[in-house]
Amino acid sequence: MSKRTTILLGTALSLMIGLPAHAQETGNVEEAPAEMVKIDANGATVLANVNGEDITLGHLIVARQGLSPQYQNLPNDVLLQGLLEQVIQQTVLGQAIGELSHRAELQLENQRRSVIATEKVDEVISTAVTEEALQSAYDEAYADAEPTKEFHAAHILVEAEEKAKELIVELEAGADFAELAKEHSTGPSGPNGGDLGWFGKGMMVKPFEDAVLTLEPGNVSAPVETQFGWHVVKLNETRMKGAPPLDEVREELAVKIETDAVEMAVQKLLDAANIDRVDLNTIDPAALGNLSLLDQ
Structure with a gap:
């Protein structure tokens, strides 16, 4: 989580944490509990609308996954309010900026690639580790192991x-x-x-x-x-x-199976892709650290 995101969330949580105490000062009248909203599939329940732009429960669920440990451990009722305020703040800030800078556009493109690549990796490893695969990896590693x-x-x-x-x-x-x-x-x-x-x-x-x-x-x-x-x-x-029992090395073998599966999937996709590369010997390596290029 970036420093700027932490500032926004910290401000939002500070506001939210203070709400119950403030509400108590307004009187002792007991209010009937609000009727619970039915949660739509895929997190599509709309929690707020900012100038025509919906913020859904799904947006908050994803935002929660990216929190640092200090925020992950907060109660869900606090996080629900804090994250909603954070995303509302991000939304109004985003709407106010108008056209994105070239640097921001590039960051978004890289983030999109990263998110999609992670999704594919998760898909690959989700089916890679089976009992059959574990036994096969164990046999390969230890079948010929001498005491x-x-x-x-x-x-x-x-x-x-x-x-x-x-x-x-x-x-x-x-x-x-x-x-x-x-x-x-x-x-x-x-x-x-x-x-x-x-x-x-x-x-x-x-x-x-x-x-x-x-x-x-x-x-x-x-x-x-x-x-x-x-x-x-x-x-x-x-x-x-002699060879360790399978259960003793199960986790180690699972990591290897997942790694091998991802490497195989990546190589298969690379082999099928049409990739044209520039000769990097023709590029000045110093350009990699020249941030001013993004402002031109």
């Missing part, structure tokens, strides 16, 4: 090799790894006992990964140097992880 080995390790990160060696001596004497990590580790995992959770090959820096690969579960490494400092590494356990 991979994952590691659950912890570490104590210190600045000097000598400190790492001292900690190893303490561990050999029976000290608790997690407690030493909490006390001495300078890494972000220190407060959590040095626990790094589960990770696979390629997720850690090479010297660290090489050390992990040499360990058996329960063992502690010799001091390992990386660009972060010196590590004392403990391998807690390993596991073989």
